[in-house]
Amino acid sequence: MILVTGATGHVGGELVRRLADAGRPVRAMTRRPARARLPEGVEAVYGDADDPASLAAAFAGVSGAFLMSAQAVGTAPGPTHDLALAQAAARAGVRRLVKLSVLDAGAGTDVIARWHAEAESAVTDPSRNWAWTLLRPGRFMSNALQWAGQLRTGDEVAVPFADRPAASVDPADLADIAAQALTADGHAGATYELSGPQSLTPVEELSVLGEVLGRALRANALPPQAARAGMERYGFPAEVVDAIMRRTLESDRGAEVLPTAEKLLGRPARTFAQWARAHTEAFGGATPS
Numbered sequence: 001m002i003l004v005t006g007a008t009g010h011v012g013g014e015l016v017r018r019l020a021d022a023g024r025p026v027r028a029m030t031r032r033p034a035r036a037r038l039p040e041g042v043e044a045v046y047g048d049a050d051d052p053a054s055l056a057a058a059f060a061g062v063s064g065a066f067l068m069s070a071q072a073v074g075t076a077p078g079p080t081h082d083l084a085l086a087q088a089a090a091r092a093g094v095r096r097l098v099k100l101s102v103l104d105a106g107a108g109t110d111v112i113a114r115w116h117a118e119a120e121s122a123v124t125d126p127s128r129n130w131a132w133t134l135l136r137p138g139r140f141m142s143n144a145l146q147w148a149g150q151l152r153t154g155d156e157v158a159v160p161f162a163d164r165p166a167a168s169v170d171p172a173d174l175a176d177i178a179a180q181a182l183t184a185d186g187h188a189g190a191t192y193e194l195s196g197p198q199s200l201t202p203v204e205e206l207s208v209l210g211e212v213l214g215r216a217l218r219a220n221a222l223p224p225q226a227a228r229a230g231m232e233r234y235g236f237p238a239e240v241v242d243a244i245m246r247r248t249l250e251s252d253r254g255a256e257v258l259p260t261a262e263k264l265l266g267r268p269a270r271t272f273a274q275w276a277r278a279h280t281e282a283f284g285g286a287t288p289s
Contacts, residue, residue: 001026001027001061001062001064002025002026002027002063002064002065002066002182002183003026003029003058003059003062003064003065003066003094004016004019004026004027004066005029005047005066005067005085006066006068006069006100007028007029007030007036007038008030008032009068009070010140010171011068011100011174011175011178012028012066012068014171014174014175015066016028016038016039017175018175018176018179019182020041021039024183026041026042026043027042027043027044027058027062028044028045029046030045030046031047045057045058046058049069049071049084049085050080050081052088055084056088056092058088059088059089059091059092059094060092062092063094063095063096064096064097064182064183065094065096065098066097066098066100066178066182067082067098067100067123068100069081069085069119072240073112073115073240074111074115075237078118079115079116079118079119082099082118082119082122083118083122086122086123087122089130090128090129093129094130095129095130096130096132096182096188097123097128097130097132097133098132098134098178098182098187099120099123099133099134099135100137100174100178101120101134101135101136102137103136103195103253104136104193105117105134106120110239110243110246110247111237111240111243112240112247131187131188131189132188132189133181133187133188133189133190133191133192134191134192135178135181135192136192136193136194137193137194138166138168138169139168139169139254140169141168141169141171141205141272141275142171142275143168144202144206144209144275147159147209148283148284151284152284155210155216156219157206157218157219157220159202159203159206159220160224160227160230161202161224161227161248161249162202162219162222163201163202163221164201164202164249164255165201165204165255166201166254166255167195167197167199167254167255167256167258168195168196168200168205168272169194169196169269170196170274170275172270172278173194173261174194177261177264192260193258194258194260195256195257196257196269196272197261197262197268197269198272199257203219203221206219208272209272209276209283211273212277213276213280213283213284213285214285224245224249228241228245231244
């Protein structure tokens with residue numbers, strides 16, 4: 001049995017479908033199993049990283065697990081959700097584990113680096129009796145879904161860091177790679193830094209999306225001060241906001257197209273245009289055939 005945490009998210013949902021299509025026994029962990037729309041034969045199970053008893057039940061009898069956490073950096077003294085998931089996996093005797101991390105996890109000394117270094121260490125700890133694989137993607141193409149609400153009411157989108165390029169990756173490609181690592185040999189102890197096949201700015205992504213939707217979309221580029229104010233309004237701790245601003249404005253890390261995804265997939269990684277065509281319905285377009 002393979003357990004997928006975050007099973008209704010962008011990567012987890014794709015992974016559940018791939019494993020189910022391959023005939024693998026899959027258990028999908030979510031905080032709202034009754035609402036989960038899952039492939040036939042997939043077992044939905046309640047699990048919450050703040051509820052240890054639920055994790056014990058979710059991991060029971062599991063031999064492989066995909067771990068991811070949506071806990072925001074700085075919302076706790078440390079990555080308590082990642083630590084709880086790893087502990088539950090260890091207690092259940094999981095033999096193969098894939099963790100979704102972030103690009104450059106643990107590199108540097110700021111709050112983001114410290115958070116992800118601790119989260120990864122819970123998986124790579126030599127005392128753990130499992131084969132682990134770390135996936136370190138940069139920006140997700142699915143981040144563009146945050147534009148959907150604005151595009152329902154017009155053709156202009158407010159975009160922070162509008163000219164900052166990134167080689168965004170399709171969550172579907174991450175799911176393909178995670179499925180490999182969970183079901184095939186040769187990935188134990190590997191750390192994969194992953195990107196998509198193009199380096200695009202948000203303005204360029206919006207232009208591609210407009211072409212796919214057949215709409216003349218416009219970007220309202222927000223100044224850095226507005227981006228900072230937005231994060232503060234959402235309750236991001238000051239230390240986290242400072243780290244995000246420095247990483248975004250003072251470094252181009254994440255803009256480089258990395259070869260890893262194509263090598264692992266045995267094909268070119270999906271482009272932003274391909275991602276957009278697969279998700280037109282989310283932006284009010286026609287359902288892809």
